Amino acid sequence: MKKILLSALLLATISSHAQTQQTVVVHFDTDKYDLTVDATTTLDSFVLSNTTDKKIKLYGHTDIMAGYEYNDALSLKRTNAVKQYLVSKGVSADNIIEEKGFGKRRPLNDNRGEKEMHMNRRVEIVFEGEEHVINEGVKNVEMKEEKTLTEKIEDTATSVGSNIVLKNMNFYGSTHSILPESMPTLFELIEVMKKNPTLVIQVEGHICCQDGDADGFDIGTRTQNLSENRAKEICKYLHKSGIEEKRLFFKGYGHQQPLTPYPEKTEEERINNRRVEIKIVRK
Known part of the structure; x- marks a missing residue:
């Protein structure tokens, strides 16, 4: 596991203030320009922060899905949604x-996986603000990067029965079709399986955003077993890549094991619930 030493400023005494360009960011759901609860909360805080008398610039962005023309239009719809909300809360349209x-x-970022794509689905609110300048010293803070999939599986603490979440493992909405951005995760899993020929796993699918324990509807097969189909699809890909079928099992849990309760309130909560895990059956 890699370690990075970063320099962090110690917050002690403030020696001066400086005018600088500040940015507030709100995020959007996939292919949407409606403001989420998180977005309106952020905008309400912005309005209450006495910064709305400043001149404001709005810059809209999207993730990598769809073509340029479509995304250009979508990003403008997002900026307009933010503008209309700010104006409804008392911000002068002339200040935008x-x-x-x-x-x-x-x-x-590289739009690899849902978390990165979520970061790109945004509107930036740029304005002139006051920044604190800090005059204290610097200390080193040790920050640990998350272990790679290979490191997690080969860790002696990972035993039979352990579950590991496959990070950045995503599918097209309401289907079991794997997104291209998920390929690095799959490639790493294939290499781990080849490197550890006795390793047997069960791929486990989960969904989000649904009341109750039932599975989701797969529009590709028109069946109510979306999480199972997604787990099965990963096993099929592994088998096609040279991994023996007897080393691969799959199971769909639907919404039976959410990490955060329904209704999920943030995109992070939705990602945590909409996940794929592998369980170590034999190591």
């Missing part, structure tokens, strides 16, 4: 001096 939609042209 710029609105631009960049579509998918300015991503913050």
Whole structure:
């Protein structure tokens, strides 16, 4: 596991103030421009922070899904939704001096997986604000990166019965079709299986955003077993890549084992529940 030493400023005494460009960000659900509860909460805090007399610029962005023309239009709809909400809360429309939609042209990351795509589905509210300048010293803070899938499986603490979440393992909405951004995770899992020929796993699918324990509807098969189909699809991919079928099991749990209760309130909670795990059957 890698370790990074970062320099962190100690918050002690404030020596001065400086004008600088500040940014507040709100995020959106996939292919949507409606404001989420998280977004309105952020915007309400922005309105209450006495910054709304400043000149404001709105910049809209999308994830990588769909074409440029579609995403350009979607990003503008998102900026307009933010503008209309701010105006409804008392911000003068005259203070909103710029609105631009960049579509998918300015991503913050590589759009690998739902978490990264969520970060890109955003509107940035840019304004002039006051920044505190801190005059204290610097200390080193040790921050640990999360273990890779390979490290987790090979860790001696990972025993039979252990479950590991496959990070950035995602599918097209309401289908068992694997997103291209999930391939690095699959490739790593294949390599781990080949490197550890006695390893037997069960792939376990879970869904979010549904009341009760039932499974989701798979629009590809028109059956009510979405989480099972997703787990099965991963096993099929592993088998096609040279992993013996006898080393692969699958199971769908639907919404039986949510990590956060329904209704999920944030995108992070939805991602946590909409997940794929592997259980170590034999190591």
